Amino acid sequence: MSSYKVYLPAGPIWNQADAEKKAPMIAAAHQGVWTGHWSTVVADKMSVIEVELSTDQKGQNELVTSVLAGPLWSDDEAQEIGPVLAASYGAEFTGRWESIVQGEMSVIEIKYVF
Numbered sequence: 001m002s003s004y005k006v007y008l009p010a011g012p013i014w015n016q017a018d019a020e021k022k023a024p025m026i027a028a029a030h031q032g033v034w035t036g037h038w039s040t041v042v043a044d045k046m047s048v049i050e051v052e053l054s055t056d057q058k059g060q061n062e063l064v065t066s067v068l069a070g071p072l073w074s075d076d077e078a079q080e081i082g083p084v085l086a087a088s089y090g091a092e093f094t095g096r097w098e099s100i101v102q103g104e105m106s107v108i109e110i111k112y113v114f
Contacts, residue, residue, distance in 0.1 A: 002055045013038055013047035023049040059114040072106035086110040
């Protein structure tokens, strides 16, 4: 099994005890494990936590949802960009997309496996 580490936004974290309470839940929501590292990036507003994620998403369960994709102008563009955007969420692109505000914002459909 291969893995990688990323930093995820966590809202304000005030101290180590607060991190130990919040970070494991945030990591689990992203199908990862908190590494124990965190830092404040904007005082009183935003901290980040380091999370280890697996490249092998396995399981019997699936969740399909839509995420923002910026403006997409064609199906060809969506099919090219969709897999990249889905991967940034640790998911896979289903091939479906739609514009929700013409010329401003589209969404793509992604599938999580867990």
